[in-house]
Amino acid sequence: MYLYQHQFVPKEEVAISPDDRGYYFGDGIYEVFRVYNGELFEAEGHYRRLEKSAADVRICLPYSIKELHEKLIELIQLNHLQEGTVYIQVTRGSALRSHPFPSQPEPVLMAFTTEMQRPIHKMDQGITAVTADDIRWLRCDLKTLNLLPNVMAKQDALDRGADDVIWHRNGTITECSASNFMLIKNGELWTHPANNLILHGITRDVVLKLARQLQLEVHETPFLLDELKLAEEAFITGTTVEITPVISIDNVPIAQGLPGPITRQLQQAFRKHIGLA
Ligand code: PLP
Numbered sequence: 001m002y003l004y005q006h007q008f009v010p011k012e013e014v015a016i017s018p019d020d021r022g023y024y025f026g027d028g029i030y031e032v033f034r035v036y037n038g039e040l041f042e043a044e045g046h047y048r049r050l051e052k053s054a055a056d057v058r059i060c061l062p063y064s065i066k067e068l069h070e071k072l073i074e075l076i077q078l079n080h081l082q083e084g085t086v087y088i089q090v091t092r093g094s095a096l097r098s099h100p101f102p103s104q105p106e107p108v109l110m111a112f113t114t115e116m117q118r119p120i121h122k123m124d125q126g127i128t129a130v131t132a133d134d135i136r137w138l139r140c141d142l143k144t145l146n147l148l149p150n151v152m153a154k155q156d157a158l159d160r161g162a163d164d165v166i167w168h169r170n171g172t173i174t175e176c177s178a179s180n181f182m183l184i185k186n187g188e189l190w191t192h193p194a195n196n197l198i199l200h201g202i203t204r205d206v207v208l209k210l211a212r213q214l215q216l217e218v219h220e221t222p223f224l225l226d227e228l229k230l231a232e233e234a235f236i237t238g239t240t241v242e243i244t245p246v247i248s249i250d251n252v253p254i255a256q257g258l259p260g261p262i263t264r265q266l267q268q269a270f271r272k273h274i275g276l277a
Pocket residue numbers: 032175176177178179180198199200201202203204237238239240
């Protein structure tokens with residue numbers, strides 16, 4: 001079942017208008033939540049980010065967070081979801097194609113669930129990445145539907161024989177196409193600060209908290225493309241990828257081309273955090 005406007009309906013009954021501004025302009029926002037064991041993971045962080053995205057693009061959410069939470073719980077139960085994700089998007093609604101906001105916008109909300117297991121193999125073996133120019137706009141902190149740069153970059157990475165892209169803006173590493181990027185140098189963790197140039201990942205927050213608990217020195221400080229060469233370990237973080245090691249960048253192996261010990265420690269702490277041994 002889908003949550004569409006205020007009802008739970010089968011997918012076939014989700015009747016989004018061709019005039020929906022999400023379709024014309026990407027004029028909307030979204031969130032992806034992880035569900036472990038039938039429960040929303042880090043829900044408050046996702047709601048806070050959804051509210052922030054909505055406020056900054058001036059879309060009025062059709063529900064309070066409390067109401068939305070109740071709806072999402074119901075959706076999870078209706079779909080008997082144990083392991084997977086909840087996707088929710090809210091667009092500014094439909095109107096004849098014209099850039100200004102409609103005078104009386106009626107936002108359209110749609111949510112669905114997807115069954116998905118944890119990506120055990122990739123978390124174990126690691127992935128490869130290539131670097132590319134981050135050509136996105138200057139509000140990457142907002143989770144909006146405008147994902148064409150992300151889509152293009154991911155496909156370019158695949159076409160170059162890698163699993164994902166690591167973006168840099170004028171030489172400063174930002175993040176990846178659907179995850180945040182972290183590296184270990186001199187035994188310390190480095191990641192881009194949570195400003196307008198990256199999405200403030202919910203997993204990023206969890207991992208930084210776990211890293212500090214493990215007494216790791218954490219630097220939320222910009223670092224350069226050149227410093228990738230000095231990385232002892234590298235990994236990405238995200239709702240669906242959790243903590244996935246990066247074992248080579250631009251065809252150069254990180255360390256021995258194997259996931260490193262600090263990455264393993266963080267993965268273990270993350271497993272514990274989500275209630276696995
Ligand atoms: N950065 C980008 C560009 C993303 O699209 C995502 C997730 O979709 C992330 C980072 C990771 O965020 P989160 O940990 O909240 O999933």
